[in-house]
Amino acid sequence: MSYVKGLAGIVAGQTKISSTDNQRLTYAGYPIEELAQKTFEEVVFLLWNTRLPDQDELLRFRNDLVSKMVLPAETIRLLSYIAREPQHPMSILRTTTSLLGTTNDVEHDEPPKILSKMLTAIAAIVRIRDDDPLIDLDPTLGVADNFLYMLTGKRPNAELSGMFNTVMILHADHEFNASTFTARVVSSTFSDYYSCLTAAVCALKGPLHGGANERVFEMLSIIVENEMDPLSFVAEQAHAKRKIMGFGHRIYKNGDPRAFILKEIAAKLAEETNNQKYFEIQQQLADYMLKNKQLHPNVDYYTALIYHCLGLKKETFTMIFAACRTAGWLAHVMEQRSQKCLIRPNSEYIGPKERHCVR
Ligand SMILES: CC(C)(COP(=O)(O)OP(=O)(O)OC[C@H]1O[C@@H](n2cnc3c(N)ncnc32)[C@H](O)[C@@H]1OP(=O)(O)O)[C@@H](O)C(=O)NCCC(=O)NCCS
The missing domain is CATH 1.10.230.10 (Cytochrome P450-Terp, domain 2)
Structure with a gap:
């Protein structure tokens, strides 16, 4: 076995979720250029099920996600302290993701609830830091529109809605990028969803990735x-x-x-x-x-x-990326769990050899 810097070109696992083969991005086989015209929830369904939903399934999925875009009062109370701290918003999000895993039912929460809560928490962090009142979800809007509405306080018109859905879709997944791989490593130990997402947020924060x-x-x-x-x-x-x-x-x-x-x-x-x-x-x-x-x-x-x-401050940009990518992280965490295999590679030892302790 020989070492490859940065694991470049190494196939570190198998996935049915997305691919960058031949420098083309596809989700479950569909080219991103075609998916960009769909809604975010349709694409999330695709990433989680590796097939597109029919009309009934889509409606149910959308309603389920939207109805879950609420945070427990206790989480909001804690967030109102944490989000005001002077640290970078991604540091706040790191703590918040972990917090969601303590104020919610960690062992039983499922991906729809987790994704919805992440979106709502990110919008809340943005608004609390700006001293703006939190916005309640609008059940008539889709997931991306609700997220934008909760962020900005304005309901998007049809054109903006289309563009924002596209932005969220394009950020939703990207095979074994650094944060997703991080999430998969944590998932491979059978750790809980929130722990996987917290680790992924840490990786995304860096300037060579989402930062x-x-x-x-x-x-x-x-x-x-x-x-x-x-x-x-x-x-x-x-x-x-x-x-x-x-x-x-x-x-x-x-x-x-x-x-x-x-x-x-x-x-x-x-x-x-x-x-x-x-x-x-x-x-x-x-x-x-x-x-x-x-x-x-x-x-x-x-x-x-x-x-x-869209009126967002630059410090919050990476959090928006995190909101979209949570969909992909969760897809990979589920897939990794189902593969039941601990990720544990080897390293090439380059330190001194054959040393002995002298009494
Ligand atoms: C994303 C990134 C880490 C991929 O890098 P990589 O494939 O590992 O390639 P390297 O960082 O090793 O770069 C290879 C060469 O291109 C140069 N390079 C790569 N990205 C560069 C950039 N954004 N600006 C200037 N030079 C760059 C490197 O300096 C290096 O030059 P060298 O061979 O003369 O030393 C790298 O392009 C980068 O740091 N980009 C800026 C950060 C960024 O936009 N990240 C978001 C990625 S989606």
Whole structure:
């Protein structure tokens, strides 16, 4: 057995949930480009059952998820303290995910309840930190619309609803990415769902994974606020050998299929919300990166602008990613459990050998 840095190219397990084979993203065999037109709950059903629901099943599933988008009073009381802490929202979410596993029935809670509570908790964290009142679910809205409504206090119109469903769908799963693999490792020990999700949130937080979207907007803000020339900025960063957030991918070397769809949504929302300047800068940076580094934008690049256009603060961006990815994490946790196999690889020992303790 030989070591491969970062497990690049290593097949670490089997899954029926999603695939990036041939640099195409599919969920249970369906191309992401086709699924992007569906609703979030339809895709969650697909990820959890590896088949699309019929109309009755979809309605029941949607109603079940929406009806569960409530938190126990005790959780809200505790959240109102925790969420106000000065730590980064992803640190708050890490604690909150763990908290959900103590204020709820850990052993008996099932994925629909867990996903719904995660969405509601994330919206609550955003609103508590902004001193805004919490919003109760609207039973007439779907899951993604309710989540957006609970985040922003505004019911989305049909066009925004379609775009936000697409954003959530594109973030819902991505085979063995770092946070999902983390969740699967924890699941393989037969630990509970909340423990698996808490570990996944920890992995997603890092800037090389989900934390990149916040850094993308930070970069755009620096350029705008200091009236910098985007090309000089990026050339300087490249010269200093700093990574440009939102570019590159371990698997997609010819472009991230999600980024192509997200780019269109970002362009539309930027125009509607008078944020074109950010989109123009993004295009200049993307051209530079492709020409000079042969790197394409990834999922986090245009998402950053989309979330900004929705009125969200950059510190909360990775939490929105977590909300969407909870669907995929839960799918993988279930699949891993069913495989009944502890994930326990080997390491290559590179320290000194044949040492002995002398009395
Ligand atoms: C995602 C990522 C970790 C994948 O990386 P990877 O396949 O392991 O590739 P590496 O990080 O080893 O990078 C390979 C080379 O490309 C360069 N590179 C990769 N991404 C880069 C970026 N965003 N900006 C500048 N250079 C980059 C590296 O510096 C390295 O160059 P070198 O060979 O001269 O040292 C990497 O592209 C990255 O850090 N991107 C920025 C963070 C980000 O957007 N993350 C979200 C991913 S969806």
